């Protein structure tokens with residue numbers, strides 16, 4: 001028997017603590033209960049059909065209800081629902097998945113370590129990178145440098161790598177920030193670039209890395225980590241000058257370069273990996289989310305040959321998870337990647353739907369009074385909400401046009417996220433042009449309603 005919405009909400013209130021949520025505020029209004037999904041749409045317990053402009057949480061790349069993934073997981077469950085890879089054993093799905101990842105990742109990535117989430121993968125990267133330097137006789141190289149407003153997960157290491165101050169301060173000032181993690185400014189030109197050109201600003205922010213390395217001493221720095229495009233931070237697309245300069249600095253000071261591809265990976269930016277879109281040559285890559293289209297949790301660390309050679313010669317790797325390379329999760333990832341290949345989704349995003357989506361976002365920026373900028377690549381995009389386009393004046397946190405607009409989207413059966421004063425979209429990679437039209441039409445309506453609330457229309 002299905003519960004009514006009110007019954008679900010009551011049970012949810014009584015027994016479930018939600019991630020990244022103020023429990024009291026949520027309980028006072030009740031949660032929306034999502035019951036099923038098909039293609040790019042999800043449905044709630046009231047029967048509303050909702051366009052999922054966020055692909056779940058940036059992950060349902062192949063869309064909902066794909067029988068190819070469901071069958072693959074079902075078959076694997078019957079065959080072998082679980083086995084570990086700790087004690088000189090392996091199993092076909094994880095061997096096949098590692099082999100397929102070597103095929104779709106950039107040249108030089110031939111080894112993969114499996115974990116259960118993006119956070120776990122980033123914990124793994126910190127441990128492997130420190131081990132790498134210890135094996136090379138430089139155990140002092142332990143510190144990770146990241147960016148403010150980066151997101152790298154929610155474990156203690158993920159939180160510390162990330163640059164979200166409110167996460168660092170959970171449990172009191174700095175209460176969730178581990179030692180050995182440093183942050184530099186982010187390449188968010190629209191909000192922080194002042195009078196500089198985007199290119200000048202990109203170089204300036206990249207050079208903060210050099211300053212930080214010199215301050216800490218290169219002999220103490222293990223790695224720099226960054227998302228090719230910051231996702232949870234607001235789809236921050238760095239100026240073209242940024243990544244080449246970051247890469248030059250990492251090489252100059254012998255610092256590992258880590259690309260967190262949890263959101264950008266598996267086609268989101270129009271290439272298999274965001275690193276390819278920005279011509280970054282990382283030493284390590286974090287992969288999760290779109291890897292299995294979120295059907296079953298799984299993540300991986302991609303290890304470039306130049307790092308793998310050292311790790312393979314370096315003795316015991318004292319690290320791993322019960323669910324590293326879980327067979328059913330590997331089956332979901334294999335099926336998701338094969339679906340992406342067979343339906344040519346990456347090419348479609350690069351050549352067709354991505355440019356179409358970006359053009360529609362830019363048209364909104366040109367024509368809508370409260371959209372100051374559109375940014376993005378492929379099928380990830382953001383609309384910057386502003387009070388005044390001429391002076392690049394963003395709404396204040398108190399005015400919070402982002403939340404106002406997000407709530408209008410919610411009421412109009414469109415899922416878009418508000419990150420501060422930007423509206424974010426990252427739809428499934430299977431979205432069609434007519435579904436993009438629907439997304440944009442709904443977004444425009446919600447922007448109009450928001451603008452009217454602020455007397456700007």
Ligand code: PXG
Pocket residue numbers: 057116117118119120122151152153154158227231232260261262263286288289
């Ligand atoms: N790296 C990046 C770049 C991410 O976006 C993680 C690591 C952590 O992955 P797990 O699987 O441990 O969650 C992420 C996750 C948001 C939001 O509000 C984004 C994420 C997670 C939760 C919320 O946009 N990204």
